[in-house]
Amino acid sequence: MRVLLVGLGRWGEKHLRVLSELGAEIWAADLSEQRCALAVRSGIAPDRVVADYRLALRHVEAVDVVTPADSHLAIADACVRAGKACFVEKPLTATVADGRALATIVRESRGVLQVGHIFRFHPVTAVLRERLASAELGPIRYAAGRFSGFKRPRTDVGVTMTDAIHYFDLFTELLGQPPTTVTAVLRDHLGRGMDDWSLTTLECGAVSAVVEAGYFSPTTHRDCLFIGERASIAADFGTSVLHISSNRHVAGPGGWEAREGPVETVKVSGPEPLRAELEQFLRAAAHEAPPAVDVGAGLLAIRIVEAARRSSALGRRVSLDEID
Numbered sequence: 001m002r003v004l005l006v007g008l009g010r011w012g013e014k015h016l017r018v019l020s021e022l023g024a025e026i027w028a029a030d031l032s033e034q035r036c037a038l039a040v041r042s043g044i045a046p047d048r049v050v051a052d053y054r055l056a057l058r059h060v061e062a063v064d065v066v067t068p069a070d071s072h073l074a075i076a077d078a079c080v081r082a083g084k085a086c087f088v089e090k091p092l093t094a095t096v097a098d099g100r101a102l103a104t105i106v107r108e109s110r111g112v113l114q115v116g117h118i119f120r121f122h123p124v125t126a127v128l129r130e131r132l133a134s135a136e137l138g139p140i141r142y143a144a145g146r147f148s149g150f151k152r153p154r155t156d157v158g159v160t161m162t163d164a165i166h167y168f169d170l171f172t173e174l175l176g177q178p179p180t181t182v183t184a185v186l187r188d189h190l191g192r193g194m195d196d197w198s199l200t201t202l203e204c205g206a207v208s209a210v211v212e213a214g215y216f217s218p219t220t221h222r223d224c225l226f227i228g229e230r231a232s233i234a235a236d237f238g239t240s241v242l243h244i245s246s247n248r249h250v251a252g253p254g255g256w257e258a259r260e261g262p263v264e265t266v267k268v269s270g271p272e273p274l275r276a277e278l279e280q281f282l283r284a285a286a287h288e289a290p291p292a293v294d295v296g297a298g299l300l301a302i303r304i305v306e307a308a309r310r311s312s313a314l315g316r317r318v319s320l321d322e323i324d
Contacts, residue, residue, distance in 0.1 A: 069094040088298070123268040145209070172297075198211075243263055
């Protein structure tokens with residue numbers, strides 16, 4: 001597969017490594033001469049490294065877009081209209097309006113587009129998916145996720161769009177339904193005009209899911225909880241460890257009792273999530289499988305982000321129907 005990688009920043013370098021490991025014939029594009037030089041040093045032939053991605057489109061079957069979110073619509077539009085399968089790192093686009101426009105382009109052209117929601121491909125998620133499907137936890141009461149840690153803020157979108165969105169997508173998939181309403185508080189502590197901390201509650205049917213994201217915590221958190229009537233799961237994506245606790249509340253003659261049960265600890269391993277994700281994209285580009293995360297899923301995730309923004313601005317719960 002001949003793949004054009006557009007964007008050679010920090011995350012683009014990881015895509016470059018994985019695509020090389022997967023045996024793709026890589027073309028690369030970046031406006032930075034320094035980054036283009038880095039691509040050449042990594043082994044890409046100089047004549048396959050360009051500043052303008054459009055110069056390379058006729059040479060490839062697929063395009064991997066790892067650029068700032070506000071450029072996604074223009075690049076993906078050109079690639080899909082040129083008949084190229086397209087991978088777009090999350091978020092799908094910087095705005096819901098752009099996302100809708102791109103979804104229309106993909107639908108009308110019957111193109112292939114996959115969105116980079118990488119948590120779906122983590123080995124921890126495979127265990128969560130299996131345990132939730134088994135119903136061993138009983139009915140789910142609520143879920144929670146944290147994506148936080150002290151780091152440099154992203155400059156194109158706020159923390160809700162870049163970090164909380166991981167759990168917006170993951171909870172939607174694992175709980176089996178999109179949220180109907182969203183309640184959120186977003187803060188811009190650094191005064192950049194973009195949120196750098198947020199707390200969002202999604203109402204997915206009878207299940208509430210709370211997501212915290214921020215750039216300030218001195219310790220790094222990439223974890224989530226699913227609390228059921230019969231058992232609960234605490235999952236850590238950083239350590240790839242899950243704890244399944246059989247704790248439960250039981251009604252007794254003196255009121256509710258908190259009975260602690262056995263705890264099962266599961267350490268998981270598996271392919272690097274980015275590798276698994278790009279393997280699925282290459283299969284979709286070769287028309288061997290549908291996109292693992294299609295444009296509709298990517299659009300839903302940014303609609304949830306927009307609902308969170310609106311909720312924080314208005315100080316009330318916002319229905320996803322309002323975003324429509």
